[in-house]
Amino acid sequence: MPVPVPRQRGVPAAETAQASPGSSSSSGGGFGMGSNSPSGFGPDSGAPAGPGTGSSTPGGSLGAGSNGGDLTLLVIEDDPAGSFTVPELLDAAGTRVRIRSARNLTEAERLLTDDVHCILVDLALPGSGDEELGPLKHVLRLAPRHAVLALTTSGDLERAAEAVRVGAQDHLFRDELDGRLLSRAVRYAVERKRADRAQVKLAESRLRAQENARLERGLLPTPLLEGSDLRFAARYRPGRSRALLGGDFYDTVRTPDGTVHAMIGDVCGHGPDEAALGVELRIAWRALTFAGLCGDELLSTLQQVLEHERESEEIFATLCTVDIAPDGRRAGLCLAGHPSPLIARHGRAAQLLPYEDSGPALGLLPRARWPRRQVELGAAWSLMMYTDGLIEGRQGPGAKQRLGQDGMVDMINRQLGAGLEGEALLETAVSEVRDLNGGELTDDVAVLLLSRSSSRG
Known part of the structure; x- marks a missing residue:
């Protein structure tokens, strides 16, 4: 049974990512991004940690946020320690990727608001029955207009490739991830999803034009x-x-x-x-x-x-x-x-x-x-x-x-x-x-x- 898209609403600051600057990576090779990130990324102390900077388009926005291209990433990962430990990333060009974390699919559905641009799904998430890549497919049904990234380990190449085949824009390996790679992957995924949607709309427009032409000729x-x-x-x-x-x-x-x-x-x-x-x-x-x-x-x-x-x-x-x-x-x-x-x-x-x-x-x-x-x-x-x-x-x-x-x-x-x-x-x-x-x-x-x-x- 298809999962309905949740009602769009704002998210209070209390629901945003939990910052734990001193936490370490999980035993599964989690990605901890503290102030000493090897890529030079860290939280911007002058920026608010809460969401709301993204553009507001019902059904999910792929547009840049109001702060010159800021993006919001919803992370759904199976890591009790919470490996994503900063509320946002800031690259050299000034693009912020704000991070919002969910521990499971139920919490993710509550946090999936109209200012989210991209979703990172841990393929190791439990639930969704025995269906292969069940968590990812659940998210794809839940958020058909959002860019989606799959997170797994480098030893699971076939599963990562299958995630892209079923609809993810790209895959990331947990044990190779750093702030710079994540920021770039999010931006690229958003652009690819935007291009895909534009292609779909163009194809639909051409089909409608052809149908209208056939109808008018028949009349x-x-x-x-x-x-x-x-x-x-x-x-x-x-x-x-x-x-x-x-x-x-x-x-x-x-x-x-x-x-x-x-x-x-x-x-x-x-x-x-x-x-x-x-x-x-x-x-x-x-x-x-x-x-x-x-x-x-x-x-x-x-x-x-x-x-x-x-x-x-x-x-x-x-x-x-x-x-x-x-x-x-x-x-x-x-x-x-x-x-x-x-x-x-x-x-x-x-x-x-x-x-x-x-x-x-x-x-x-x-x-x-x-x-x-x-x-x-x-x-x-x-x-x-x-x-x-x-x-x-x-x-x-x-x-x-x-x-x-x-x-x-x-x-x-x-x-x-x-x-x-x-x-x-x-x-x-x-x-x-x-x-x-x-x-x-x-x-x-x-x-x-x-x-x-x-x-x-």
């Missing part, structure tokens, strides 16, 4: 046009940095009666919540369309979905829906606060479809209505539906004038005159809008194109 629509003679093309560019999905959404399906339904919309805002709401509206539109809803009835139901799913009453969405008759020559158009589509008929310049009868955006008025206008398409045509990200870009860096619908119509007519169509037309249009803006567009952009040639009846 982008796949048009259902089997049996239709219409050609379909689309371009989608989210405004969010490093995102695949924004608040814009679109879809196209063909119902069993041969009617082709197309939709494009825009949820106000650019964050992940808006992207999620856009996906919900798109899926709802597809389901309602296959259920036979159209025009005002469809949009009224979508507004109910929006009102139920949105985070606040300020959230709204614009929408444009088109239902193209099976013969491909006429269509019904509904606008809910959305820019009107652009149509290019054979031999004629592209122009905007009528938009005088448009209704309000979804989510603005509780009992709104959206009239459906009948539009004659003709024998050969291309119908382009888009979100306002395509027309709200600037015409040059720092320019105040936006491209607007008129500028977009002129741009598309130039590109049609150059013989562009389908995917090439949309790719060129989006690229030119970005170039006119002097850089990447800050708003989401979605564009879809449905086309029919005269040779198809």
